[in-house]
Amino acid sequence: MLGQYLYDEPDRFPNRLRLEDGSTVTDPDTFTNEILESVGYIAVDKPPIITASQVLEWVSESLSWNIREKNAEEIDAEWEKVKTLRDDHLKVLDWRFDRYKCQVRQGLTTTDRIEVLDEYAQQLRNITEQQDVFNINWPSLDENEVLNS
Numbered sequence: 646m647l648g649q650y651l652y653d654e655p656d657r658f659p660n661r662l663r664l665e666d667g668s669t670v671t672d673p674d675t676f677t678n679e680i681l682e683s684v685g686y687i688a689v690d691k692p693p694i695i696t697a698s699q700v701l702e703w704v705s706e707s708l709s710w711n712i713r714e715k716n717a718e719e720i721d722a723e724w725e726k727v728k729t730l731r732d733d734h735l736k737v738l739d740w741r742f743d744r745y746k747c748q749v750r751q752g753l754t755t756t757d758r759i760e761v762l763d764e765y766a767q768q769l770r771n772i773t774e775q776q777d778v779f780n781i782n783w784p785s786l787d788e789n790e791v792l793n794s
Contacts, residue, residue: 658686697779723778731772738766741791754793761791 661671662684670680681687692710695701700719702711715723741757748755768784775781 662686720778724773727772727778727781731769734769735766738762756793757791758793761786 661669663669699712704711745755745759765786
């Protein structure tokens, strides 16, 4: 059961309530609406399940949940998260590109097939061309295809 301290966002009830007379109640199954109201809590419904493109807000005035679609600023922030994650994936590849260049300079057999790494890196760079920030199709790198046999 969720509880709400008046005028704050809902939270779980504490395990122990101190009543006005100084006594305590510790069994949540015995928390009646009368007891809860006497210590400043009210029972509220569990929050509804939302999608990644939605925001769940608590409306204190009506003691209810409100669901709204993310606004442009929030969507831009989601794109920034995607770009950061994409950049992290690209940074993980840097050592492989460096190793490849070093092996070529030294005339050694290369460990990786550079064209496969290049294709994967380009797919990562193209992530931002996708339309739905909440449904990104991330490319994968098959190690068996990358390694020279």
